[in-house]
Amino acid sequence: MMLKIVGGLLVISASGLLGMVYSYKLSLRYRELANLRRLMQMLETEVTYGATPLPAALFSVSKKAEGPIGSFFCSISRCLSDRSFYTVREAWNDSAESILTQSSLKRTDIDLIKSFGSILGCSDREDQKKHFQLFYIQLSHQEDAAMEEIKRSAKMYRSLGFLLGIAVFVVLA
């Protein structure tokens, strides 16, 4: 009997934890998008007011963040400084594929980020500013979607985990 209870508790807590982990991962995407927005705003300032060249601008921005977005910026900066790529777009895409795919960001988020790489650095400050603004608008769509998902699913996953645990316990018992 005692063994049954302990085993049951273990099953319930394990699946409950699984649900929590899953719902946490959902919120991670939102956090990373928010982090991205923050960094992009810093980059915008560097570009449009400071007119800092990209390798330096990306590097100084990357210092101000942790996680995949920070290392993404840092990686582009490194690629450009050591001349492994001839265009920003190539360096940007390469870093996006190798680093961002490891993060909680979804394919649609990564595609949006990649699309920005072909614009960055290719025009004057005024034009760059416009593209940043456009990027923010597109980014907020992704953020809304991520938020929506959290609201809709995070709670569900959490309770689903526990319920599943209980169901398994009941069936096995």
Place this chain on the structure above:
Amino acid sequence: MKDDIKILEVLEYLPKHIGAMIAKLPEKILMDAEEIRLRLAKPLCVSGSNAELFIAANGYAVSAAEEAYFVSEDDLKRALQLTCNYSLYSVEEELRNGFITVSGGHRVGVCGRTVVDGGKVKTLKDISYMNFRVAKQVLGASDKVSGYLLQPPDGIYNTLIISPPQCGKTTLLRDLVRRLSSGSKDIPFKGMKISLVDERSEIAACSMGIPRNDVGIRTDVLDGCPKAVGIIMVIRSMSPEIVATDEIGRSEDADAITAAVNAGVKVITTIHGSNITDFLNKQDLKRIQKGVFERYVVLSRKKGVGTLETVLDGEFNALYERSKEHL
């Protein structure tokens, strides 16, 4: 020895394969080279003070244009990206003037399609011509001249250097600034406070605020600032004894120079022209054609870059004439 070949610094801004072609040239040619020219679908070309060479894909200099390496659109795009450090927006202002100064003081001239907005060049696009001009700081370029410019006991004369393009006027100005600022033991001179208004970053060749050329120990550099505004700014802020600037030409420049001279500050500057008459014919500079400058230095390249032709005093009397020296 390798460090002396300034052109190698420029190769960094070219696509790797083009850089490799040029690096294969004999040292003697590299030492002498002044320009690397990229023209869309035209032969790659390196030119020096007395020779123009086409470069073949294997890195040999060839005389026939057909055998040379032809520059592709991709090459130009890459060279531009490297030159502006992947950030066109950071060289907006320079592009409007048609050239970008890179680290080391080298100038990259660009040509393409201009986008005009309200009569002013807004930007350049479809860049299909690039000219990499190698900057060479020649320490001692002012050896011959400086003696004429010192005003006893320890001042200098207001000086105008007159020279056609490519005759070493910026080189001379840079070395004068270095010498006057650091002082010199051979011509007992203690050194003066100099403010250098370096509108196009080619005298001091500042990169991130640090001069890449030696411009002396008492020199303050105002980098990238329009001359007319800059001259007034430094007089107020840095209390200079000498203001130095390059390539005057507009009437605002004349006003600023008058203001400097009236403030008791000495001025050294340069202008395009091949003799004193060219300067006197410039309508925009009417105000400073008489009574401002006390020494005029005229350069040419008749005996190589930086040939000193004449030195005139404020009344246009010759203090030195090259033609007479050889008689």
